[in-house]
Amino acid sequence: MYPKVKVKLKGIEENTRIVCEKCKNYGIDVTGVTKAFCADENIAEALISGGVRAFGDSRVLNLKKLNTFNMEKWLIRIPMESEISDVIKYADVSLNSEIKTIRLLNVEAEKQDKIHKVVLMVDLGDLREGYFNEDDLINDVDKILQFNRIDLIGIGTNLTCYGGIIPTAENLRRLVLLKERIENSFNIELNVVSGGNSSSYTLIENGTMIDGISNLRLGEVILLGRETSYGLYIDGLHQRNFILQAQIVELKEKPSYPIGEIGMDAFGNKPEFVDKGVMKRGILAVGKQDIDIEGLTPIDSQVKILGGSSDHLLVDLTNTNAIYKLGDVISFEMDYSALLKAMTSEYVFKEII
Ligand SMILES: *Cc1c(COP(=O)(O)O)cnc(C)c1O
Secondary structure: OOOOOOOOHHHHHHHHHHHHHHOOOOOOOOEEOHHHHOOHHHHHHHHHOOOOOOHHHHHHHHHHHHOOOEEEEEEEOOHHHHHHHHHHEEEEHHHHHHHHHHHHHHHHHHOOOHHHHHHHHOOOOOHHHHHHHHHHHHHHHHHOOOOOOEEEEEEEEEEEOOOOOOOOOHHHHHHHHHHHHHHHHOOOOOOOOOOOOOOOOOHHHHHOOOOOEEEEEEOHHHHOOOOOOOOOOOOOOOOOOEEEEEEEEEEEEEEEEOOOOOOOOOOOOOOOOOOOOEEEEEOOOOOOOOOOOOHHEEEOOOOEEEEEEOOOOEEEOOOOOOOOOOOEEEEEEEOOOHHHHHHHHHOOEEEEE
């Protein structure tokens, strides 16, 4: 059945092993991030075989799916007040930046007779989550240490997500120094300094990762073999672990320039066209409800994507050596955003190989 994503478990497992070993050389363990594949159990198992030390996901529902795995589970999105009870139930660790929320976690952990681990997030300039002011953070640490059901295990940061800020030895050193400041101020030990996501893996790859970082939360580099500071593919990692396949439902010669007065397309934008004469045009049965069209790259590089709407993807097959027929299947590589959507869409079948 199509459309479908073919998932190559071996490639994912091998990537995990290579990435985890390289991190280990720097004393860094890996929280394998499962959100891009909706915490599919088979893929999660491949991450375990490859050597991740914990699972991380932004959705409690995904952590719930992983409940049967005897692995530490991290909630990597700041918890909602409305999900506190499930956070305590399904996450061993959560990333936090609000004392009010941590207080609620403490109360709920008491109710469920649990100890909940907390990593405090520090905003090093990317301007997404985390304490921006270090004194605010120190004040809150003082309060958190009074909570008897909360175990403050460390601090962390997230970069290259909103502001596009690249992790460097310089900004990560701020994190390590802050960890030392907390340890000295309160005479405690923090085991976790979580230095970011796949964009921080770049420092491992080019040999400039600093001492003192003890954890990275990694998804994309493992799944797609790509670091995310510069979007570079990493030698030695498998890049085609997820392939989208869609079937041709119409194949006709048509003009490349629409006929009539041009108003809006299906999404309210005014489209523009270049007249390239008559084309061999294919329609594939997949659309914006399932994928991010901009994130697709045809494996046959002679296939050109023309555009698409909710349920249709239009391709130009005029200049292909391969001869495509109605009913044939066309394959695509996906970027992170396309992968996230395809794995989330219930209209896309998943085939694990
Ligand atoms: C998604 C996410 C990650 C993993 O990001 P990748 O780019 O897939 O490595 C890590 N940390 C947080 C907080 C995230 O939201």
